[in-house]
Amino acid sequence: MTTSPPATAPASAARNRAEVLSRVEERLKSLLDLEHRRWAEVDHRATAPVEAISRLVRAGGKRLRPDFCVVGFLAAGGTPDDPRVVEAGTAIELLHAFALLHDDVLDGSAVRRGVPTAHVRHAEEHRSRGWQGEPRRYGEGVAVLAGDLAFAYAGRLAQELPRQARRVWAELVGEMIVGQHLDVAVAAEAVADPDLSAYIANAKSGRYSIRRPLELGASLAGGSHLSGAFEAYGTALGEAFQLRDDLIDVFGDAGVAGKPVGADADNHKMTLLVSIAVRDDPAVRELVARDDLPPGELSRALERAGVRATVEHRIDRLVTEAGEALAGTPVDEEWRVVLAEMAVAVAYRDK
Template sequence: MVHPSPPANVLPSPAPEPEGAAELRAEVEQALEDYLLRRREDAAAIGPVFAEAVDSLVRFVLSGGKRIRPTFAWWGWRGAGGDPADAQAPAVLRAISALELIQASALVHDDLMDASATRRGRPTVHVEFAGLHADAAWSGPPARFGAAAAILLGDLALTWADDMYQDSGLDAETLRRCRDPWRGMRTEVLGGQYLDVLTQATGDASPGAALRIDRFKTAAYTVERPLHLGAALAGAPERLVAAYRRFGADIGVAFQLRDDLLGVYGDPEVTGKPAGDDLREGKRTLLVALALERAGEGPARAAITGALGDPDLDPAAVERLRDLFTDLGAVQAVEQRIAALTGAALDALTAADIAEPAATALQELAVRATRRHR
């Protein structure tokens, strides 16, 4: 039996999408498709087998996703005075669409490091290429080939993100203004990823370590820096940049905490990933940290530490851990942290001078990001 995500039972339905959200997603996806198909021609010039490998990356990028990062960047730009009717708007759209290639790189590498089998209901990139190797009966271990392909394609996505951004059509002055958020974002997500694998290796299960990972691995490049980028695109004053970054840091961490709950309690048919994978991978999430903190030194702690990081953890064991986390009050504590972070973020937003309709759109996005079910 799979538990529904806790917020499905206690929270109202997510806020409606901002006006034009579906159209914005479609425009981002079209910009990505146009760019990737052009770059596939570069790959084909190297060789047809490389073009076929690139096809896998293209499918991965275009196979779905919520397009959260470009959405926050767009509304950050609009809130700082950006005008969608301006001649610069198509270049802005292309520039913020490049954020999805950073996301693709992070996901491909993250799936490899976590040994995840599925993403968005499909085999992960390293699994796909390991299967290709095995089916063709090539020499060497299939898993090693799959890992190599995933590393290279993830690196290619990151390289193309920078290319797409630089070639978006933004003028030199705008690119200069945007240098700090663009550079900072790429460094922070890699630093956060390193902190993640380090805590798994060292066994650091403190709440502080979990929140630091959330801050840099997710919050910075999911909400905070995209908003910062949007503000810089519009030439926003430092006061608005600071408000955006406070809002983005809090909402980004809340977004990751919701993801942590979904990783344990979510329905795989909805999330696209097996329930309990974070536990099998030994992730030291805030949920786990708070459960261990509340468990003391008794049998509950032994049950958690014995199961955490076990790749063979079966559904019954995952179910027992779910119940244990709930009984210890860890789920409620994470929900309370999400609510507190969301409230603080909305306070920062309310106090800032943000143009409409962006102010309302960002409020709605905050609620949707933290009350989602997938």
Template sequence: MTAARHDSEPDNEQAETPEAILSVAAATEALLREILETEIARWSRSDLRLGEAVVLLGNMVLGRGKRLRAAFCYWAWDGTRRWIGAPERNEDDVMQACAAFELLQAFALIHDDIMDNASTRRGVPTIHTTQGARVQQLGWRGEPRRYGEGVAILLGDLAHAYADRCIGNTTGPARALWDELRIELNLGQYLDLRSSAAGENDRATAQAVATFKSALYTIVRPLQMGASLAPGWEALSPDAKRQALDRLEAFGRPLGDAFQLRDDLLGVVGDARETGKPVGNDLREGKSTELLAIALERAGAEDRRTLAAVGHPDLNEDHISAIVDVLHRTGAISEVERKISELVQQALATLSSLRIDPSTQVTMASLADYVGLRTH
């Protein structure tokens, strides 16, 4: 794969997807397609209805996606391999890990859509929505919503099972990291759900949700897994391994926080045509975000009354527009934009210390820029 070169800071406010992501995405999607087509054929031979389940999952997995986790995993692997000086370049293990990350992301998104009652994902109707409608369209028995959500839960679990199978017989630190990130992801999702229900809109809670649901899972653990899968990794001393993983975390943590802050902004002021999901849903769900926490800290009495509507599932477009006005008026949006920029710069400042080769440091810089400026 060809790494993208890092140029000067973009003049506009958007970032094009770098070649470093596109190349990994293409390779990962080809492997995912091969895995899923094999499974569709396998299960269809037993019963076409079983194959149908894998088709439904495949449509979601192979839909529009950033493949960011796969990219960070791959380039950490490649950069560590080059830094170690390992001549071997068999990509099988790392590409299986890239596929595993995308399947795990499908699991997380499918279940997240149920919890958030989201109607679209990646620009198309969510699985629980389409499958619930199927009950009505075909005149099947039972409650449409329960059927739709039941199918989505099972398909999410199926994605998780396939992700685990991709990791296969991986042992050592890579396996330990995989186990840990799945625990972190689920606990982060629980905290997200609980804080929304409890109306816990303080900065500390927002930061905790961002750390466990996003920062570690999206960037830190993929980086660390990629490095620990690199040829020659096992020959390093324990101190060298720990130092390499710690430095990747020092790079990935602020970048993961920036990723989540950008996600929070896109959830309220993004373009649904680009994000592929409804804008304003985070406000209806009462998500605990730093954006909202800042606005609440700064809002006067009248603006706080407007913000009190956050978390009401029946918010209409006028309500959402009024809340967004408050987010602008209090300076919360500009503060979050400033913080994203600072976090990306903090990550970039660690690049020279990473135990990866110089050319991959350049590639990582392009990924960092993209994380801060993405529009979807």
């Protein structure tokens, strides 16, 4: 990392931010507990999808998206006691649960946040109890339906938000889902296009993790005047966020990351990191074209190609761009400091 450490955010900003995020956490728990009791009255089997969501939420996670939503709201002049930002923050975390539950099925991931993924856990339950049918299909079915239920809960909360916030929500959801489809499609076709990979990274990850949550929060506080600043900041930091994800997948520590590393490479995902390496290194280009790629081989080739240093330099530049995007904007100084701190935390994390 080559950027200078940001100044420390004022205590009042940190206190307000923490207060709202704590209420988001309480709302998540109360909603899922209530839904569990509701479906338990129907039949004990009916609770499985709710339990899958709850297990994922309880396993931790960075709560990155609610955090950016809350900061966008407070930076736009919102007050910590406004219940709408709590509903928006809860909705966006449930949307994230939906995305993770489906993503783990799409990628065949065995571990998420250090615990077995929903489809793996339910497949094992099917197998151990000797139920009829195929364990894998059963496990994937439960996970997909749990994701659908999380999406329904998120939509239920979002539909009560003001009109402008609902418009931001609709953009966020559409971009994420189409971006996820493109991620699957370019992997299947082995499309090595850095520009397309950058778009996919921003659509399925960067925009929905940073830019749109900021805009969603700001829209609740009537902060449309901050849209331009948040768009520029979120676009730069969103790419840095995805590049760090790519580096963690190739070079990270599975124990720290809480999920297997190397999965994207082994699944032929045409990540932004891989696309850059394919463009610049003939050996990587040749490996990506192979159907019989041994596990770990592409990761080793990426290491030899020196792509890590290239991408780290790009992340440094993007973090700088994110900070510069806020200079001279209507964002108050205290929130520029908070957003600078968040940029460093997002871009230089290890999980």
